[in-house]
Amino acid sequence: MSRPEKHSVTLRGHRTSISLEPEFWAAFRAIAARRGVAINALVSQIDESRDPETGLASAIRVFVLADAQDLSAERSSQDSSS
DSSP states (O other), X not given: OOOOEEEEEEETTEEEEEEEOHHHHHHHHHHHHHHTOOHHHHHXXXXXXXXXXXXXXXXXXXXXXXXXXXXXXXXXXXXXXO
C-alpha cells in the first residue's frame, strides 16, 4: 500500500494540508476534472456536507468510494439494458 501524500488546499480562505494515498489523489483529481470543478471547490463541497465528527481526509476517501460505486452501478445498468 502506498504511503499518504500531503497536498495543500485552500479551504474557507485558509491553506490546509490533506493526507491521502496517491491512488485517492488520482481518483479525486479525475472526479474534479470529470465534473469540471477545481480541487479546492470540490474539497469545499465535501467539507460543507461532512459530519463535524468526520475528518476531512476520511470524508474525501468516502466521497471517492461513493463516486466509484455510482459509476460501477451506472455501467452495470447500461450493460443490463443493452
